[in-house]
Amino acid sequence: MTTKDWKKAFKQLKAKPIKMKKYIKHNAPKQRATGVCLKRCSRCGRFGGHISKYGLDVCRCCFREIATQIGFKKYS
Numbered sequence: 001m002t003t004k005d006w007k008k009a010f011k012q013l014k015a016k017p018i019k020m021k022k023y024i025k026h027n028a029p030k031q032r033a034t035g036v037c038l039k040r041c042s043r044c045g046r047f048g049g050h051i052s053k054y055g056l057d058v059c060r061c062c063f064r065e066i067a068t069q070i071g072f073k074k075y076s
C-alpha cells in the first residue's frame with residue numbers, strides 16, 4: 001500500500017462490507033497537526049522536497065520545471 005492513496009483497496013472490498021469496515025478502522029490515516037505529510041506538492045502530490053517559500057507550495061522537481069515560467073532566473 002502506498003501513502004498516496006489508502007482508498008485503493010476499496011474497489012476490492014466493496015463486496016465484503018464487514019471486512020471493509022475493519023479495513024477502514026485499522027488503515028485510515030491519522031489526523032495530524034504537524035509533520036511532513038501535511039505538506040504536499042500542489043502540482044504532483046509529492047511529500048518530499050517541499051518549497052513553501054514565497055507561497056509556491058510545490059516540490060523541488062516541479063519547481064525546476066516551472067521556475068522560468070513563473071519568473072525565476074538562474075544566474076550560474
Ligand SMILES: [Zn+2]
Binds near residue numbers: 041044046060061062
Ligand atoms: Zn511536484
